Amino acid sequence: MKVLVVEDEKRILDFVRKGFEESGFSGDYCANGDDGYILAKTREYDVLILDIMLPGRDGLSILKNIREKGISTPVILLTARSELHERLDGLNSGADDYLTKPFFVEELIARVHSLMRRGDRQSSNLLEVGSLKLNRYTREVYVDGETTNLSTREFNLLEYFMRFPERVFSRTQLLEHVWDYNYDPNTNLIDVCVQRLRKKIDEGRESSYIESVRGVGYRFKKLD
Amino acid sequence: MFHLRKSFRLRIALYSAFISFIVLISVFLITRWLLSHSNEKKLDSDIRAIGLRQISLIREPRFWEDLDNVYDFLFETQYHRDQVMIFALDKELQLIRKTNELPPELSFDKLPFPALVKRDDEDQALIEKRSKRLNSERRFGYESSNFRYYSGPVSDPIYLDRYLSDESWRLGLMSGSREYLMVAIHGAALKSELRKFETAFMASIPAVLFIAGLGGWILSGIALRPVNKLRSATQTIQSRDLHQRIPIEDEDHEFDDLIQAYNQMLERLQRSFEQATRFSSDAAHELKTPLAVLQGSIAQAMRDAEAGSDNQALFSEFLEELQRLKAITQKLLLLSKADSGQLDLQKHQMNYSEAVENLLYDIEILAPSLNVQHSIQKDIYIQADSDLLKQVLQNLCSNSIKYNKPKGCIDLSLTEEKNHIHFRIRNTISSSESIDSSRIFERFYRGDQSRSKEVDGVGLGLSISAEIINAHRGSIRVEHDQKGWITFLTILPKNSCLS
Known part of the structure; x- marks a missing residue:
């Protein structure tokens, strides 16, 4: 999959680029609205990620212009909550999603995935790791072919883990994705939720899918 | 409970009553002084009139016996018989005529009678002429009623105030050419008029005070009208609409x-x-x-x-x-x-029931020792900004845990009622917690200051929740009862786009 990211803050662009590369995306990354517009117009991408405030052409005008040219590539806008008018404008002028800064790159990637699967109900709605199967559309989880009942929180957590196997997540990150950042990171929400999840998916296994990482959080292991 | 507040109107009413009172009293005093002064003048002139008449009649006994007629004639029954005393004295200050018993404390030696008046020749001639005429009239058996003896010139009276038998009398001391005369009129004789005036005045004071007070009250009410207008205009101005101005419509x-x-x-x-x-x-x-x-x-x-x-x-x-x-x-x-009134909402259809169920899941993890009860109606959908509404739910939920007492209770309910959705969260609170319901939605307000240190947070949660609910055109209420329960109720319209 190929993405175009237009973001003027170089270091944000850096970690976004790294995140996408680690998740197997290829793409172009540029820090200038005018260059971004030319790239979006001339090359083919699976998804465009545009910051709203940009030097040169801003994100919204890029979006408008490419839509006028008949390019229907999905677009995710990067915004701050205070730019709400612009956000609404963005959705009206054809953006498919938005993400508020500051964000974790995994969140952005998850959004990209969910945009991708809009077009394709069947295959990309299915996540499979080892003997675990997760259907995002029907919200069903199969362990060794048998369904397991998960709560909403547990389901969201597992989906996030399965989306990024082998990646270390801090509790804060998990909390923000599954709950949101208004929760106090000192709570035991994550730990209890992980424990419950383990009980449901690790049955009859020697080691757990979800590995604790000392002082940090958790990592989802690909077990065979 | 009634308690006296400082009131501008009341004060103005009291001031105007007080001023009216002062004016009234000074008018009263001046009038009374003028009146009693003129009364004194009148007494003196009456004394003089009586004296002038009686001095010429000292030697005529029958005029002394028929005094009532004289008074009636002279003063149109203004004086009562008891209120006038007349004593005539000869050159040696011996009593020769009297109308009343002599009051014991009266001693003529000590009274400053004016000196006897000397008769000149003209007087002498006049006396003789009068005497002749009187004699001739008597001879013919008639007397002219206005006839006067003439006993010679008379001095101007000397006036005195004396207490006789513990009563105030006005005395007039006069002297003729051969005898002295004292006329006394009771001080109370003319007082009745004064009394009437005083009574009328006293009776009018409460009425006047009442009218002045009422007038002050009404006037100050009128004067305060623009202030009241300003006040009601001020009350309607919130931080959101500071751009509002009070219209100036032909005010003074x-x-x-x-x-x-x-x-x-x-x-x-x-x-x-x-x-x-x-x-x-x-x-x-x-x-x-x-x-x-x-x-x-x-x-x-x-x-x-x-x-x-x-x-x-x-x-x-x-x-x-x-x-x-x-x-x-x-x-x-x-x-x-x-x-700044720019809290825009990103509204879409969200599953309210599911959000509350998730909350329940969290509460059970966060506070396993609490007894949680709930009644959550299934599949309630609402048009709302889900990020923000979830924030409200989380704020309320974390409050209900933070300020709960050990092994306390939480009671959640979500119900749909007509066009509104009620979310209620009730919980016990530790008895030491003091909660000011009116301030609870204020920014940085935190219940018990000493306890707050143990509890994480900055005190923005509830004020943010209130703002979010208001932006959704809903309402949030708090109730705190004596049994140690606190209830938060949020009411949201099902479709806030329509309202």
């Missing part, structure tokens, strides 16, 4: 100035409020980019660090602190947007 120029000054103050207030709001909004906004850089870079560094290493743990800790920064930045931004 004094109030014109007041309203103008007030409007100017509003304008300054608006300007500085907007600046403050813009500042916090800008600041929060400006913070977002560095926060995003920091968070992205630290997350990257954490991923790159060796799994389980100290560095990774350190980065994770950084992320945690960053999380707090993000949360408070977000809250400040939200509040400053709400203050």
Whole structure:
């Protein structure tokens, strides 16, 4: 999959680029609205990620212009909550999603995935790791072919883990994705939720899918 | 309970009554003084009239016996018989005629009678002529009623005030050419008039005071009308609509100035409020980019660090602190947007029931010792900004845990009623908790100050919740009962786009 990211803050662009590369995306990354517009117009991408405030052409005008040219590539806008008018404008002028800064790159990637699967109900709605199967559309989880009942929180957590196997997540990150950042990171929400999840998916296994990482959080292991 | 508040109107009413009272009393005193002065004059002139008449009749006994007629004739029964005493004395101050018993304390020696008046030849001739005429009239058997003896010239009276038999008398001392005369009129004789005047006056005082007070009350009411108008206008002005001005509609120029000054103050207030709001909004906004850089870079560094290493743990800790920064930045931004009335909502259909069920899941994890009860109606959907509404739910939920007592209770309910959805969260609170229901939605308000230190948070949660609910055109209420329960009730319209 190929993405175009237009973001003027170089270091944000850096970690976004790294995140996408680690998740197997290829793409172009540029820090200038005018260059971004030319790239979006001339090359083919699976998804465009545009910051709203940009030097040169801003994100919204890029979006408008490419839509006028008949390019229907999905677009995710990067915004701050205070730019709400612009956000609404963005959705009206054809953006498919938005993400508020500051964000974790995994969140952005998850959004990209969910945009991708809009077009394709069947295959990309299915996540499979080892003997675990997760259907995002029907919200069903199969362990060794048998369904397991998960709560909403547990389901969201597992989906996030399965989306990024082998990646270390801090509790804060998990909390923000599954709950949101208004929760106090000192709570035991994550730990209890992980424990419950383990009980449901690790049955009859020697080691757990979800590995604790000392002082940090958790990592989802690909077990065979 | 009635308690006396300082009242401008009451004060004005009292002042006007007081001023009227002072004016009334001074008018009374002056009038009374004038009246008693003229009474004295009248007494004196009556004394003089009686004296002039009687002195010429000293030697005529029958005139002394028929005094009543004389008085009737002279003064039109103005004086009572007892109120007048007349004593005639000869040259040696011996009593020769009297109308009353002599009061014991009266001794003529000590009275300053004027000196006897000398008769001149003309007087002598007149006396003789009169005497002759009287004799001739008697001979013919008639007397002219207005006939006067003439006993010679008479001195001007000397007037005195004396107490006789413990009563006040006005004395007039006169002297003729051969005898002295004293006329005394009772001091009370003319007082009745004065009494009447005094009574009338006293009776009128309460009425006058009442009318003055009432007048003051009404007038001050009229005077306060523009102030009241200003007050009611002020009450309607919230921080949201500081741009409002009080209209100046043909007010008197004094109030014109007041309203103008007030409007100017509003304008300054608006300007500085907007600046403050813009500042916090800008600041929060400006913070977002560095926060995003920091968070992205630290997350990257954490991923790159060796799994389980100290560095990774350190980065994770950084992320945690960053999380707090993000949360408070977000809250400040939200509040400053709400203050400037720009809290826009990203509304879409959301499953309210599911959000509350998730909340329940969290409460059970966060506070396993609490007894949680719930009645959540299934499949309630609502048009709302789900990010914000979830924030409200979380705020209420974490409050109900934070301020609960050990092994307390939480009671959640979500019900749909007509066009509104009620979410109620009730919980027990520790008895030491003091809660000011009127201030609970204020920013940075936290229940018990001493306890607050143990409880995490900055005291923005409830004020943010209230702002979010208001932006959804809903309402949030708090009730605190004596049994140690506190209830938060949020009411949201099902479809706030329509309302």
